[in-house]
Amino acid sequence: MDSLAPAFAHVTEWVFDLDNTLYPASADLFSQIDSRMTQWIADYLNVDRDEAFRVQKALYREHGTTLRGLIERHNVDADDFLAFVHDIDYSPLTPDLALGKAIEALPGRRFIFTNGDRPHAERTARALGILDHFDDIFDIVAADMAPKPGQAPYDAFLAAHGVHPRKAAMFEDMARNLTVPKALGMVTVLVEAPQQPKFKQDWENEKGGEIDFVTSDLGAFLTQLAAAL
Template sequence: MTDKTRLPDSADFAHVTEWVFDLDNTLYPRHTDLFSQIDKKMTDYVRTLLDLDHEAARGIQKKYYREHGTTLQGLMLHHGIEPNDFLEKVHDIDYSWVKPDLALGEAIKALPGRKFIFTNGDTPHAERTARALGILDHFDDIFDIVAADLKPKPAPETYDRFLARHGVHKHKAAMFEDLPRNLLAPHALGMRTVLIVPNNLDEVLDEVWEHEGKDGDHVEYVTDDLAGFLKSAMA
């Protein structure tokens, strides 16, 4: 059995000229805990919208997230909410939690070809986060939930839309994600797939189901050090 946690050598990624990165809990580590602010804002939004207590609102939020890819998609389908209002409110957070990552910036800058952020969040959130990390200028573009016509990963048509919008050659692309289910479509398309995991692999996560499938064949590499992984791929 192939060791997915092995560091790559340059031959493994020699064909890659399109580098595609998820944003939250991928470009910054999970222990930064930035997404917990968004998570709380989403619960509050559901609680206010549906006049529920906190526990019931959180249950609905997580149900929609699991069934539809994002809480937003569930709220749109079941309650007809206006997406821009939701996106603005849940991303009104404190970005000082994110610290500059010089090593990651240098590793991304050194990658040959184009680099993209591909997120189920919106572009303003991606820009603020990447700017706080000190890596925004290293990316060619951001493909967000609005560009995806509000259809989130892991929907296969969203990856097709991304590839078409940016003219990305799927067999020359690599996808970096923290959720195994979001690597199913990229792997089926022929992209290299890399799963980003917490640096403590035994860490107890709020949503254990999020990591179901991490041992599947659609996950080619697993790493808890994105900068180190990228550096090894270019060595």
């Protein structure tokens, strides 16, 4: 890991995706959200769950998030959708003291940047015991419902917090969400699950030149990196 330290020596802004990044995909938390999205669509469009799932994934692929597609196609109430899909059981998450210590040791500011909403991010980070280690949370509401991987939410995040991208590192579980950060000059880290979670589609794993580093254990990666900086 010492050989990686030079790549991060200039970094003073640490930016983390939330779901399946700050906690492992094996916690299976997002599968609850995924299932509730399907149910919300089934109820809203009055279709069965198979059709709702098809619509959900098609909107997700085309618009960046299912919610963005629902807003553009059906003018849905975003607050109602977000409240419903994030009404989940957080008990699979337990405090990750090693991760918290590693995040706290990173030099500079630390942010959560998520396509979810702030209440969900706060509940998740609190369950992990790491909420107090972040300077702020930038959520889908702050991004005016424009999701990653589009350019707009990144520009909004950088402007809102005065973050210089060439002094930043971005940690994500989805390669396509690292394309813009890489182009902006951020150091990019893909947090990859050892096995593909059941809620992920094959196309979500497609990778290009947007990734600088890959890890399957964020806590171990940060612990060793923080010690080397």
